[in-house]
Amino acid sequence: MSLRRFVLLGAMAVSAAACATSTPPPVEQAAPGGIVPTQRQALVASYNERAQALETDGRLREALEARKIALTVDPDNAAARDGLRAAQAKIDGLISQRLADGRAAQARGAQVAARRSFLGVLALDPENRAAFEALREQTPDVEGLPHIVRAGDTLAGLAQQYYGNRALGEVIAEANRMAPNARLAAGTQLKIPEVPGVALIRPGTRKDPPRAPLPSPGAPPAPPATPASVQREEPAEVNPLLAEARESLERKDYATALGDADRLLASTPSNAEAQGLKRSALYGLGKTQYDQKQYKDSYATLGQLVKLAPNHEDAAKLLRQSRSRLIDDHFGRGIRYYREEKLPEAIAEWKAVLGIDPQHIAARKNLEQSERLLKSLEERKQ
Numbered sequence: 001m002s003l004r005r006f007v008l009l010g011a012m013a014v015s016a017a018a019c020a021t022s023t024p025p026p027v028e029q030a031a032p033g034g035i036v037p038t039q040r041q042a043l044v045a046s047y048n049e050r051a052q053a054l055e056t057d058g059r060l061r062e063a064l065e066a067r068k069i070a071l072t073v074d075p076d077n078a079a080a081r082d083g084l085r086a087a088q089a090k091i092d093g094l095i096s097q098r099l100a101d102g103r104a105a106q107a108r109g110a111q112v113a114a115r116r117s118f119l120g121v122l123a124l125d126p127e128n129r130a131a132f133e134a135l136r137e138q139t140p141d142v143e144g145l146p147h148i149v150r151a152g153d154t155l156a157g158l159a160q161q162y163y164g165n166r167a168l169g170e171v172i173a174e175a176n177r178m179a180p181n182a183r184l185a186a187g188t189q190l191k192i193p194e195v196p197g198v199a200l201i202r203p204g205t206r207k208d209p210p211r212a213p214l215p216s217p218g219a220p221p222a223p224p225a226t227p228a229s230v231q232r233e234e235p236a237e238v239n240p241l242l243a244e245a246r247e248s249l250e251r252k253d254y255a256t257a258l259g260d261a262d263r264l265l266a267s268t269p270s271n272a273e274a275q276g277l278k279r280s281a282l283y284g285l286g287k288t289q290y291d292q293k294q295y296k297d298s299y300a301t302l303g304q305l306v307k308l309a310p311n312h313e314d315a316a317k318l319l320r321q322s323r324s325r326l327i328d329d330h331f332g333r334g335i336r337y338y339r340e341e342k343l344p345e346a347i348a349e350w351k352a353v354l355g356i357d358p359q360h361i362a363a364r365k366n367l368e369q370s371e372r373l374l375k376s377l378e379e380r381k382q
Helices: 003-020 037-056 060-073 078-107 111-124 129-136 155-163 166-175 240-250 254-267 272-291 295-308 315-339 343-356 361-381
Strands: 144-148 189-193
Touching (some): 060 111, 060 315, 078 129, 155 189, 240 272, 254 272, 272 295, 272 315, 295 315, 315 343, 315 361, 343 361
Antiparallel strands (some): 144 189
């Protein structure tokens, strides 16, 4: 019997296996997104709990995003759906109230108060057109803190430093009449505005210093202590690697940003900003690889990110999508190689599928069929 006849006979079995067993058995039936029910429920519950905590803390935009992620995992989850509606209603109500307050302040000539109200709208909805237009008509500045730009500073970094939320970089940009993605020049003075509903973290905030020991008899008196209220804490020098990582991230050179962050973390593993930069670089790189259909690379990159930060944006969802596409690619190549009578190559592809998803029934059956066929052919050659 010729090789072609063996292969064609086997191909019929492979095709039948692919059609009949392309889905897992009922026990492991995956929900949309590739998560079995118990895993999906746990993931949805974690996002709902996070959203509730954020909402209690007044961080409504972040709570809204957490509810959206929960609904992405399980579109029928009632708690996530109701929570999303409630959070959106609160945000809409606050936006309407702050817009009304801003316009009322404008009408009575209180321009600073008006500007603060409109900035408060942008803190909830950075794309709110009404607030943007109202702010562009304003000339007076709002109250806030001065900040001298240092090498490596970014708008997102300053928002994290002063508000604890990188997403508010656009508020700082608008208050200083800058583009949202503007690069900051060292030595420039910025105003960090006070935003209604957002706590402003003032530099130098610290616990009371420990009391100095009593002087020994005959020792000269110690100089008077500087009151805590007037103590000034000089900002630390920015590590050059950190500055380079920030700049690389801003220009979307994610691989370079990741390398810089890794080098910095090798010497200072506890550097929180470097850790954040690494997460952002991994996310940007993994998403770019996914968009470019480099599913093997995106699966590896996003897998690393999810291990570091399981709840980073929609990294978990992208990871599942990369995994699914990668499995499909390997499985499809296996079928093609089989039909081309390239049994070793087909076997390698189906082994790759099982390396990612050991429960893939179609790949396992096709692999067993191909190995039997290859063994039979080799025995006939002897």
